[in-house]
Amino acid sequence: MSELKHPIYLDYSATTPVDPRVAEVMIPYLTEQFGNPASRSHSYGWVAEEAVENARADVAQLVNCDPKEIVWTSGATESNNLALKGAAQFYKSKGKHLITQRTEHKAVLDTMRELERQGFEVTYLDVQENGLVSLVDFEAALRPDTILASIMMVNNEIGVIQPIAELGELCRARGVLFHVDAAQATGKVEIDLDKLKVDLMSFSAHKTYGPKGIGALYIRRKPRVRLEAQMHGGGHERGFRSGTLATHQIVGMGTAFRIAREEMAAENARIGALRDRLWAGLQSIEEVYLNGDMEQRVPHNLNVSFNFVEGESLIMAIKDLAVSSGSACTSASLEPSYVLRALGRNDELAHSSIRFSIGRFTTEQDIDFAVKLLQQKIGKLRELSPLWEMFQEGIDLNTIEWAAH
């Protein structure tokens, strides 16, 4: 009988477990301090309101902004929707042109598509081979009628860090609003909104050891950014986002972001060492390719293509590891990752990619187990692969006329 055990979790970019220290502080706000933060007439409400404001200050402190610039949302997807639709709709009389890049999260890309339906024009910038947007391309895309640009800080699939400071300068110089999706960045890279020329920034709690279902949007006050609300109701959050505040979730996000601020430096060093150990181990395998820039990258992410092995069969072979595949055979569509395609990766490599994302609870033993398993399974799958056989025979696969189906 095989022992029932959980696979090793190397998918921290998908979501993180709630840190036990976070879960602990959340619980009293479900059962005891359950008041509505908007209740002004009794202590239940006051206590809840104080907790919400303390959490707001914790979130603000991690990114060095004024707590008044933080608005609670249900997560980064909602923050992106509110930022992009809200700004585009408010400033539409100034212009109708928006800019983003092809490797954004769907929460930005699909929102941009919706704005196109509403009559806006969107430029989708290509990225360079290393996954980074070119400042020259970005500057060239700015037009007199451009009102808003949106570039993520850290890419969710390949972990590369975009040049937000430089992009912000370019936008500010031309009076273009700049939105940054920082869902994958908090607790991983320093964010200083006092220095960055960023007008809107999206955050999520559950990528940083907080609970799912809560996020925030930073909305700059100086110079002031205005948005058209997308959720109407009781006028909560200064009218930007109505709806009773989820006190326990907010307290969780605040605590998670406070821990991130206190522990980020030590944690990044530890995680970086684990990532390097993983990469060193994987490089013992032939025909392994790193996707995305290695320097401009968070230490948590390693996205690797195993040539001549298909992603879904690899995921099946390494079912003792919980990882993500860039090959969308695992999802509903049969397309390979649009992010890897945007880097110019060919189909085979895009289909054979695995995203390893390391986090707070990953150990050296986990990494060593993963390396050993991969060495073994890649070998097995390549024995099965006609592409590997052709490669061994010295046949250039690009010279073959494949019958697409």
Add this chain to the structure above:
Amino acid sequence: MAYSDKLMDHYENPRNVGAFDKGDESVGTGMVGAPACGDVMKLQIKVNEEGVIEDAKFKTYGCGSAIASSSLVTEWVKGKSLDEALAIKNTEIAEELALPPVKIHCSILAEDAIKAAVADYKQKHAK
């Protein structure tokens, strides 16, 4: 994705993995699919003088369903005449392995691989 036990068995213990000499007169080779689509199957049949497939080998680059489908057809074609092998339908493969709807194309590819291998053999022997 939840796969059937039969499919998992073929995936984990694939039958008849390997290759015959492509140049051998008794061997028919079929390669179908494309890397761009995420699967490529190579099926080889070895045909004896009575026109019966006496052995088969495969290699597949693709998802678990593609590997299992091709492993299964190597078992099915053995002992069959060329015409009997051509009569294998993708729906039978899909049913045997309980392929989920999004993976039906894997069974179609396996059927195509049989057709391609038989066609290659016949071409070698066309006088």
